[in-house]
Amino acid sequence: MTGAHDQPLLSVRDLSVRFGLKGQRQVAAVDEVSLDIWPGQHVALVGESGSGKSVTSLAVMGLLPDRGVEVGGEVLYRGEDLLTKSPKEMAGLRGSEIAMVFQDPMTSLNPVITVGVQLTEVLLRHLQVSKAEARERAVELLGRVGIPDPARRLREYPHQLSGGMRQRVLIAIALACEPKLLIADEPTTALDVTIQAQVLEVLKDLVADTDAALLMITHDLGVVAGLCDDVNVMYSGRIVESTNRNRLFANPRHPYTGGLLASIPRLDSPRGAPLTPIPGSPTQTLPWTSACAFAPRCGNRVEACTERAPALEATGDRDLRCFNPLADADLTGAAR
């Protein structure tokens, strides 16, 4: 086994996920997706609804349905391809090495089992601990995610907790066995706006405490800004721009990234200044096989865009999939 830092913790190589039965018309929900996460690194996967973010994360976790799905490429975890592992081996890794927090805290906890059982069962599954030790650790974990009176809360049922509390519980459960990698799939989207920032703060602290690497899936660039080192922007199943956070925010080159940045409120824009949404909807796409999927909505479109598929190319400081990228320092929408 090589040292922890000579290779990425997770290296997704050319991942593709197709839904539909063999022979029939298949839908590529994810294609040509590659990304690296180094130990302790925080990486974002950003894109609008339906761009394939959740499917990517489920493929990494080995949680896609058994039937009607075709997965290609490699998911290397510490150099070993997870896609070739048996269901049993994957179950051993999940929860202990790689864990996940889902979007909806209202439905991700089992309604008829107490919080305490749901928190201790993962400890008992992966760690050599007694029931009493697991309980003790559960109390401590709930305390760490900022839940007051944790001993009492352990005896409660999910419906007795608010959404923000439940997501804290889910974060505590996911990080209970100190996994090396946490995948958070829009962990705050379903929460009240006032709660989002607090839950994000809890997540950030606990990830930092446990030295876990983080794959943050979100459509909210605000979340990315406060949390992530690297950003992968996804559109219609493919990565269109991938670079370091600061470079991406300072200088988005892909027109879609530019559009995303222009459509979020900023602290430095005057109050009430209009936001510029990306025209059209994510459903207006072209197939990547013969065009740029973003072409119907793109302001920078050139002739090539509807004739062939742009490839993801390394261009100096980033990977970019575009025939006519935004110029350096051309900030769409950020008029000043």
Add this chain to the structure above:
Amino acid sequence: MTIPLPPSGAGTDPLLTTADDAPGVSLWRAAWRRLRRNPTAIVGAVIVAAFILVALLAPLLTPYEPGSARWSGQVTPTSVPGPSPEHLLGLDRFGSDLFTQLVYGARQSLVYGVVATAIGLTAGTALGTLAGGAASVGGRIGGWVDNAVMRLVDIMLSVPSLLLAVSIAAVLGQNPYAVMIAIGVAQVPIFARLLRGSMLSQGRSDYVLAAEALGLRKRRIVMGHVLPNSLGPTVVQATLNLAVAIIEVAALSFLGLGQPDPAVAEWGRMLVAAQDRFEAAPQLALLPGGAIAITALGFTLFGEALREALDPRSRR
């Protein structure tokens, strides 16, 4: 340029306080609270409670023994004595106290109904868990087990339940256990199918995906997460089935396949006996008939209210 930052949020979570119920309240207790506020549930519960009390306290409610035919001398081929100070509802055609017969009949119905439903519930739940569990775990063996169990259940379902009960009672001969087993067996497919179906639909829920994401073992997920969430509809069905069982007990008796001992009071047999005296003494048929109907109604009302109370869509 400035990077947009999420507002830094310290302080207390305004939603940290308990969401809807007081601490320590389980899902079932929450359902209980909703039940108590539902008039249908209360009517059903009152009927059911009255029925159970009458059955349990029968010896305290009447000074006489059932089926004694002590006053057979007072019954003539053309007339049956009506209410009198000694006999609240009069006599039956054999000369037993009608009130006593009705009260002890409740006892019979309760015992038969509960035992029959318990047989159906136990066997049906076992088969349903086996099929639902096998289907959730999947794989070749899982699929095979699920298929085998469900074909068996299909065969049982294809026979009308009363016909199945009649056949079983006919095979087992006229003894009290035959009736319970017959009615219980007829209920097995209902419980098995229902439980398997709700286990499969629960298997697609988010909390199961979340449990899988934690690497929990399949067996643990099925038995510890899926099964407890699937039991609600089964409990509701058991309540509803009690109503059916009570009617079927009477029906089997009516067909001459019920409790053979004439000393035991039984509503169905009271109906049979009342047949040829209907014009002279309609109360002999109307009272046990009404008792069956009201009891069945009570269980049905309560079961439906329970279904509503446990329905996640009606929660909160």
